[in-house]
Amino acid sequence: xxxxxxxxxxxxxxxxxxxxxxxxxxxxxxxxxxxxxxxxxxxxxxxxxxxxxxxxxxxxxxxxxxxxxxxxxxxxxxxxxxxxxxxxxxxxxxxxxxxxxxxxxxxxxxxxxxxxxxxxxxxxxxxxxx
Numbered sequence: 001x002x003x004x005x006x007x008x009x010x011x012x013x014x015x016x017x018x019x020x021x022x023x024x025x026x027x028x029x030x031x032x033x034x035x036x037x038x039x040x041x042x043x044x045x046x047x048x049x050x051x052x053x054x055x056x057x058x059x060x061x062x063x064x065x066x067x068x069x070x071x072x073x074x075x076x077x078x079x080x081x082x083x084x085x086x087x088x089x090x091x092x093x094x095x096x097x098x099x100x101x102x103x104x105x106x107x108x109x110x111x112x113x114x115x116x117x118x119x120x121x122x123x124x125x126x127x128x129x130x
Contacts, residue, residue, distance in 0.1 A: 017048035019075045023062025023083070026053050034078035037107055051078075058090055059083055067095040076104065 020038060022031045031053060038049035054062035059082045069075035077083070086093045095101075113122060 013073060014047055016074065017050055018073070020049055020051045020078050021062045021066050021075060022051055022053050022078050023055060023059035024053065024080075025055050030078060030080050033108055037078075058086065060086060060090070060094060063097065064094045067100045071102075077101065078107065 020034050022034050024030050031051065034051050038051055041047050041049060054065050057064075059079065063077060063079070063083055063086070066075055066077040083097050086097050
């Protein structure tokens with residue numbers, strides 16, 4: 001996840017819901033993962049999140065929305081690698097995907113599924129590596 005600019009320390013944080021901008025359509029992997037994280041943090045820390053899908057422009061619409069947000073920690077971007085490579089595949093990206101954002105967490109990663117793997121084996125692998 002990324003936050004715009006530098007997040008400044010505040011006396012009581014958070015004192016209102018945090019917006020997670022997902023730059024892809026609802027129902028996909030990035031959206032589902034953002035919603036799972038929001039639900040888990042809510043139960044563990046009693047912090048309110050809401051997920052907002054801002055699609056279009058090869059994910060740059062959502063990225064631009066977060067880049068323009070106040071750097072107060074109340075707007076974060078949940079994205080896949082498309083955000084980082086935007087300048088490599090697009091002519092006019094409206095922001096610098098590295099310089100204009102501050103990483104705050106690596107929320108997940110994926111590994112290639114080995115040839116011959118079974119669903120039961122993959123589930124066991126992931127449960128043993130939580």
